[in-house]
Amino acid sequence: MKQVKVGIIGGGLMGRESASAFGRWFAFSDIAVQPVLLAVCDLDESVLEWYKKVNTIEQLTADYKELLQNKDIEVVYVAVPHNLHEQFYVDVLESGKDLIAEKPFGIDLFACQKIVDKIKETGRFVRCSSEFPFLPGPQRVIDYAKSGSLGKILEIKSGFHHSSDLNVDKPINWKRMIKFCGEIGVMGDLGMHAVHLPLRLGYNPISVYANLQNVVKERKNDKGELVPCDTWDNAILHTRIEKEGHVVPMALEMKRIAPSETNTWYIEIIGTKGGVRYSTKEPKTFWTFVMDGKAQKWCKEDLGFQSVLPTITGGIFEPGFPDCFMQMLGTYFAERDGTLGDRFHCATPEEALRSHQLFAAALVSSKHHQVVSLI
Ligand SMILES: NC(=O)c1ccc[n+]([C@@H]2O[C@H](COP(=O)([O-])OP(=O)(O)OC[C@H]3O[C@@H](n4cnc5c(N)ncnc54)[C@H](O)[C@@H]3O)[C@@H](O)[C@H]2O)c1
Numbered sequence: 328m329k330q331v332k333v334g335i336i337g338g339g340l341m342g343r344e345s346a347s348a349f350g351r352w353f354a355f356s357d358i359a360v361q362p363v364l365l366a367v368c369d370l371d372e373s374v375l376e377w378y379k380k381v382n383t384i385e386q387l388t389a390d391y392k393e394l395l396q397n398k399d400i401e402v403v404y405v406a407v408p409h410n411l412h413e414q415f416y417v418d419v420l421e422s423g424k425d426l427i428a429e430k431p432f433g434i435d436l437f438a439c440q441k442i443v444d445k446i447k448e449t450g451r452f453v454r455c456s457s458e459f460p461f462l463p464g465p466q467r468v469i470d471y472a473k474s475g476s477l478g479k480i481l482e483i484k485s486g487f488h489h490s491s492d493l494n495v496d497k498p499i500n501w502k503r504m505i506k507f508c509g510e511i512g513v514m515g516d517l518g519m520h521a522v523h524l525p526l527r528l529g530y531n532p533i534s535v536y537a538n539l540q541n542v543v544k545e546r547k548n549d550k551g552e553l554v555p556c557d558t559w560d561n562a563i564l565h566t567r568i569e570k571e572g573h574v575v576p577m578a579l580e581m582k583r584i585a586p587s588e589t590n591t592w593y594i595e596i597i598g599t600k601g602g603v604r605y606s607t608k609e610p611k612t613f614w615t616f617v618m619d620g621k622a623q624k625w626c627k628e629d630l631g632f633q634s635v636l637p638t639i640t641g642g643i644f645e646p647g648f649p650d651c652f653m654q655m656l657g658t659y660f661a662e663r664d665g666t667l668g669d670r671f672h673c674a675t676p677e678e679a680l681r682s683h684q685l686f687a688a689a690l691v692s693s694k695h696h697q698v699v700s701l702i
Contacts, residue, residue: 328361334400337407338369348653360664368394395422408507413438425452430519432679434509436687454673457523459592461654463630464605471603478600486580487520488588499546503556512559514686517581532566536698537689
């Protein structure tokens with residue numbers, strides 16, 4: 328396997344998830360390229376300490392510019408708070424390295440546009456993180472939607488729900504503050520997950536009416552003081568797309584306060600001839616709607632492990648979050664290497680930009696209680 332030297336900037340939750348995926352790369356049974364984790368940057372000493380168990384690491388630093396000066400590193404994965412995206416992504420690109428960039432790809436539309444401009448200027452290979460479509464279920468949804476089995480599309484629902492913020496006593500962190508997370512709040516946090524597959528299927532919103540909620544307005548900081556918790560917790564975007572000359576409603580939901588949900592990613596597409604439905608709540612269940620004579624039926628199928636890239640894992644075993652994240656990283660390196668072919672690829676900078684255009688329009692819609700056009 329061809330080796331590619333990798334660095335991580337931001338070694339927190341997602342940095343560790345990436346390191347873990349790089350560490351079990353041998354689970355891919357047919358991939359031409361292997362990332363080797365060489366360097367990690369984080370401000371937090373205890374975070375860097377964790378990476379000492381990764382035996383390929385040669386550099387641990389608190390200064391990301393020091394990591395970017397490392398000439399051996401070809402690709403950088405960046406997973407830092409949203410207020411740092413623009414500066415860090417631009418600096419990675421200017422240092423001559425390729426980039427795997429965490430969503431939302433800039434704190435707002437303006438930052439995202441700056442990053443996209445820099446990608447065009449430098450010509451570097453960049454993709455945005457969004458892993459759920461790499462589960463076997465969403466892959467089957469894509470095949471079904473493309474097969475023509477839906478007939479005329481009637482409606483689309485796509486979303487991502489969790490309840491991490493349901494506990495009002497949970498202390499505040501950067502994801503609950505506009506200055507770090509962005510004015511788009513939960514849309515920046517969960518929005519790319521909800522829009523990635525619809526955008527890839529060509530379901531581009533032409534208008535949006537947004538219901539945004541800030542349910543918990545104050546939380547305690549690490550000193551026990553109540554401070555403003557000013558980001559949107561939940562967002563329901565009523566969008567409209569145009570498909571084959573007719574209008575289709577598409578509901579996009581992102582919720583950090585969805586009681587009973589942990590990490591529920593779902594999509595449902597209903598048409599006049601068929602329908603398809605998948606949710607990580609039932610991770611190996613794939614639903615299709617069929618009309619059998621006069622009867623209308625939802626059919627349930629158990630899925631196995633088949634994703635985009637083949638692995639050594641048993642075909643009937645069930646996948647989870649680390650698996651789809653690893654698949655996403657695998658396709659990044661395969662696409663960069665020119666060996667992915669026409670298989671499903673990571674979210675592109677253009678898709679990230681379109682997501683930001685939608686979220687910016689949603690802010691306007693919520694402020695004025697109006698439908699906002701995107702064309
Ligand atoms: N793809 C996904 O499913 C997913 C899930 C969660 C978060 N994310 C995204 O990943 C990114 C990071 O989120 P997270 O949950 O890993 O956050 P986190 O808080 O767990 O980790 C962020 C890390 O960045 C470090 N950091 C902060 N400022 C820094 C600086 N100036 N230089 C170097 N390191 C610095 C922090 O010390 C921290 O360890 C965000 O963009 C977030 O939206 C993606």
